[in-house]
Amino acid sequence: MSTIERIDTATAALPLPAPLQLGAMTVTRREYSAVQAFADDGTTGVAYCLSREAPMAEIVDRLVAAHAVGADADDPTSTWDRMLRGSAIVGRVGLVRRAIGLVDIALWDIAAQRADVPLWKLLGTGDAPRDSILVAAYPSPDRAPREVADEVLAQADGWTHVKISRIPDPAYMRELLALLNAELPSATGLIVDVGFGWPDADAALAEIAQWGDPQLAWLEDPLLPEDAAGVARIRRESGLAVSVGDEVTDPAVLKALVEVGGVEALRLDVVAIGGVTPARELIGWAAERGVPVSGHVYPEVTAHLGIGVETFARGVNPYDPAPSFVLGGPSFEGRIRPTDAVGLGFALDPGVFRFGKD
Template sequence: MTEIARIRTATAVLALPAPLQLGAMTVTRREYSAVQASDADGTTGVAYCLSREAPMAEIVERLVATHALGADADDPAATWERMLRGSAIVGRVGLVRRAIGLVDIALWDIAARRAGVPLWQLLGTGDAPRDAMLVAAYPSPSRAPREVADEVLAQAAGWSQVKISRAADPTYMRELIGLLNAELPASTGLVVDVGFGWPDADAALAEIAQWGDPRLAWLEDPLLPEDAAGCARIRRESGLAVSVGDEVTDPAVLRALVEHEAVDVLRLDVVAIGGVTPARELIAWAGERGVPVSGHVYPEVTAHLGIGVETFARGVNPYDPAPSFIVGGPSFDGRVRPTDAVGLGFTLDPAVFHFERD
């Protein structure tokens, strides 16, 4: 047996050119945490995540890494159990589960690299093109609806979906959605991300009624995901398709959304839910119930899982600079195809992430 020999962490902070408003949150910078794991033979795997200003690297080092060291490099699922049980007193959900997710992803990268195959082949998900959603614009009061619509339209050709965030002004949203409904290609669906911005279903339904005829591919994260009944009511009474699940760390919350018929599409954050190991189980479980799954960010990982992916513009963009430090990864042409390179098929720019050395 070849063992996992070391786990290193790094954190990088990249400024945004202007603040982003998403629901009740204001984002002025993007902080990323990353893990680099190595086995005793020197095979290395990586993973990264948005830290959301939480001390992710420290949590990995203090609470998770020790349970992965010495584990079988060819059996990441068994190592996931070791990490979960080893930190169970503090972290079956929440930040510790995110930290487990980071390490788990890096360990699957190692396992696939050791097998000499891309991760999608090791998982048996195939490499057929998957639907891809481009995060295209974040409206703000300083930008007219026409300006935001033009930004979206300039990028939209060929994409399965394009996504914008909700602006709090219903009149603004009515104009913006109207422009996009009229001018987007017929093959491109529009997604509006509320970012958990409504307090309850009554507020959501009242505001949606002011949007006119939205004709959305789906309405994303209208309420906190724990409010499955409220999400189900929005879905039922608005007539809109609903998708919920971003940032959820507790699988029971995602299962409740499906069981309450609260979602048309289940959103899944592969890091937050604890990594590839639990994500595979949830994707299979949702599929058995006829509910498609859409990945929240991290397309370099989710493309291997056989589900829809979400991405920001490749290269430098004003909303999420992650594509600028990813070397390799999947290919996009409006849809996404996972890479044929071994493992996850990407690395992190060493000029951005400086992993601590022993």
């Protein structure tokens, strides 16, 4: 039996060319944490995540890694339970669960490599092209709605959905949505990401009423995900389809969004929820209820899970520098297809992530 020998961590911060306004948050840089897991036979697995300025690498080092070391390299599910139970006294949700998720993904990478198959084959999800969401634009007051619409339209062909963020100016949104509804390809759905920007359903409904008649595939993250009843009210009174779930670490919150909020699609952050191991269970649970699941970022991982995949424009873009350090991964051609390479099928640029040990 091969076992996990060690877990190394690294963090990198990459500036954005201009600040992004996401709901109530202003983002000026993207900080990423990464892990590199080693099995005693030399197999190496990797994973990365947006740290959101939290000390993710330190949490892995201090609270999680020791519970993975010595575990069976072919059994990440059992190792996930070891990591959760070993750190349960300080948190089964929140940052600790994110840290567990980061390690869990790297361990699944090792398990699939040792089986000499892509992760999607080990998971049994197939390699059919996945529905795709392209994060296409972040409107801002210094850019006219026509300019933002043109940015979206230039990228839209072939994608299942394109997504823009909400700007808290109803007149601006009304004009922008009218342009996109009139000019987007008929096969491409439009998503507006609110980024938890409204405090309650009253505020959401009052603003949506000023948007005219938006034709949306769904309205994303209008409220904090714990407000499932508020989400249900927005759906009911606005008539818009709604999707929520980004950054959620507690499976009970995601299940309440389906059972109480009645969301049309469930958003799933594979790192935040604790990795591939719990994500598989939640995806199966949602499938039994006929609710599609859409992955939140990390396309290199979510492409293997058989769910919708979200990505930013590949290459250099002003919103997400991850493509500059991810080597390999799925193909991005409108719909997204997982790689045939063994394991997760991607590596991290060693010039960006400098792990603690050789």
